[in-house]
Amino acid sequence: MVKRNMKTYTLATDAGDMSFTDTKRYLWTASLAYALMPFLGIGAHALFGHQAWLALPLFVVYVIGPILDWWLGEDENNPPEEIVPLLEEDSYYRLLPMLTVPLHFASLIGAAYWAGTQALSWWGVLLLAVSAGIANGLGINTGHELGHKKTQLERNLAKIVLAVPAYGHFSIEHNRGHHRDVATPEDPASSRMGESIYKFARREIPGAFRRAWAVEDERLTRKGVSVWSWENEILQSYAVTFALQISLIAAFGWVMIPFLAIHNFLAWWQLTSANYIEHYGLLRQKEPNGKYERCQPHHSWNSNHKYTNLVLFHLERHSDHHAHPTRRYQSLRNFKNVPRLPNGYNGMFPLAYVPPLWFRVMDPRLMALPHIDGELTRVNIDPDKKEALYAKYGVAGLKENLSATEAA
Amino acid sequence: MSSVHECPGCGYQYHQDLGDEHEGFAPGTPFDELPEDWVCPDCSVRYKEDFQPLQ
Numbered sequence: 388m389v390k391r392n393m394k395t396y397t398l399a400t401d402a403g404d405m406s407f408t409d410t411k412r413y414l415w416t417a418s419l420a421y422a423l424m425p426f427l428g429i430g431a432h433a434l435f436g437h438q439a440w441l442a443l444p445l446f447v448v449y450v451i452g453p454i455l456d457w458w459l460g461e462d463e464n465n466p467p468e469e470i471v472p473l474l475e476e477d478s479y480y481r482l483l484p485m486l487t488v489p490l491h492f493a494s495l496i497g498a499a500y501w502a503g504t505q506a507l508s509w510w511g512v513l514l515l516a517v518s519a520g521i522a523n524g525l526g527i528n529t530g531h532e533l534g535h536k537k538t539q540l541e542r543n544l545a546k547i548v549l550a551v552p553a554y555g556h557f558s559i560e561h562n563r564g565h566h567r568d569v570a571t572p573e574d575p576a577s578s579r580m581g582e583s584i585y586k587f588a589r590r591e592i593p594g595a596f597r598r599a600w601a602v603e604d605e606r607l608t609r610k611g612v613s614v615w616s617w618e619n620e621i622l623q624s625y626a627v628t629f630a631l632q633i634s635l636i637a638a639f640g641w642v643m644i645p646f647l648a649i650h651n652f653l654a655w656w657q658l659t660s661a662n663y664i665e666h667y668g669l670l671r672q673k674e675p676n677g678k679y680e681r682c683q684p685h686h687s688w689n690s691n692h693k694y695t696n697l698v699l700f701h702l703e704r705h706s707d708h709h710a711h712p713t714r715r716y717q718s719l720r721n722f723k724n725v726p727r728l729p730n731g732y733n734g735m736f737p738l739a740y741v742p743p744l745w746f747r748v749m750d751p752r753l754m755a756l757p758h759i760d761g762e763l764t765r766v767n768i769d770p771d772k773k774e775a776l777y778a779k780y781g782v783a784g785l786k787e788n789l790s791a792t793e794a795a
Numbered sequence: 796m797s798s799v800h801e802c803p804g805c806g807y808q809y810h811q812d813l814g815d816e817h818e819g820f821a822p823g824t825p826f827d828e829l830p831e832d833w834v835c836p837d838c839s840v841r842y843k844e845d846f847q848p849l850q
Contacts, residue, residue: 607819
């Protein structure tokens with residue numbers, strides 16, 4: 388019975404046969420199911436009649452999700468390195484993120500249809516927009532998985548799925564900007580110690596767009612093409628967004644304007660939340676040549692919680708992702724002694740939304756990391772909070788430390 | 796000077812003969828002439844100086 392959920396890979400080596408059973412193989416379909424979350428609320432509304440049922444997806448994400456992560460616990464298993472090429476070649480795993488792409492379109496169109504055709508009060512429309520926004524924030528996660536891959540098909544599908552939440556600049560911003568600058572003060576997508584998520588969002592959302600545009604402008608200028616051309620991959624994705632969202636306004640009327648605005652913002656907010664918790668306070672050191680050290684496993688926060696990893700294509704194994712960005716989700720590994728979050732993303736997001744609680748949980752964890760060991764100069768700190776944080780966590784030599792940095 | 800350089804992290808190869816059209820490097824552009832702050836276009840983890848000459 389259980390065996391049906393698994394597949395065993397065997398490799399002949401000099402030391403005998405080596406085998407690995409992937410117990411999560413078919414459970415990865417949870418990442419597909421999550422994209423369809425708005426239909427859970429729509430189905431319950433249709434069945435039971437009260438629009439409050441449209442809140443069901445929110446209950447699943449923010450209540451059931453953290454409970455399942457706590458209850459099912461963590462999975463620390465890794466495929467042996469020798470087996471990874473077999474996993475990477477298996478087309479089953481490649482297919483799943485691709486199949487998720489049309490599901491994100493379906494969840495937006497389905498929620499828009501329900502908002503535009505049912506007799507709902509304003510908060511019913513709001514619940515639909517929020518649940519579709521959360522589902523299509525996951526669309527950015529699907530685009531993330533696909534956009535890191537080397538095949539043109541997967542890269543094109545990334546641009547298409549990112550069009551659903553109007554975030555077509557993400558692949559360029561993330562792959563060429565965030566991965567290059569991660570865990571440095573220069574990265575708008577790495578949060579700083581003492582920085583609330585609300586302050587971070589004001590730096591991250593515009594910063595992401597500006598960096599993506601600059602990177603694409605530089606590439607197109609090298610090619611001798613204007614940034615305002617169809618070769619601009621950001622504009623390609625935006626064109627799909629424009630066609631999709633204008634069609635929804637034409638089909639379902641003016642209610643689509645606030646609906647789409649909330650949907651798009653909520654999707655971006657999911658990414659902001661993920662970016663906020665993935666590198667909070669972590670800092671790469673500068674080498675003598677002025678460049679930052681290469682990104683190390685201790686420059687990302689990780690979670691091995693089973694449930695949220697299964698609905699997020701292993702995004703929470705973030706250290707290995709930054710060490711090997713082109714590695715596919717099914718082969719991402721858990722590392723020992725890397726920064727660990729106390730719950731999965733569904734539990735950590737609401738914590739981040741209450742900054743005093745976030746700081747209380749995360750600041751001591753950050754300071755206790757072995758490579759930081761209480762030393763604030765090894766932390767990416769919000770400059771506005773520097774004094775207060777030194778007063779709270781600083782060690783001997785604090786004053787010299789502060790005046791030295793200020794003099795520089 | 797070698798005409799093929801490989802990213803030690805992800806295996807991306809820069810062939811001088813082919814250049815990299817998508818990145819805007821014309822065929823024949825030597826590896827040395829790529830910008831000094833250039834990072835691997837596939838993984839962005841490795842810097843130009845990390846690339847290994849292959850042949």
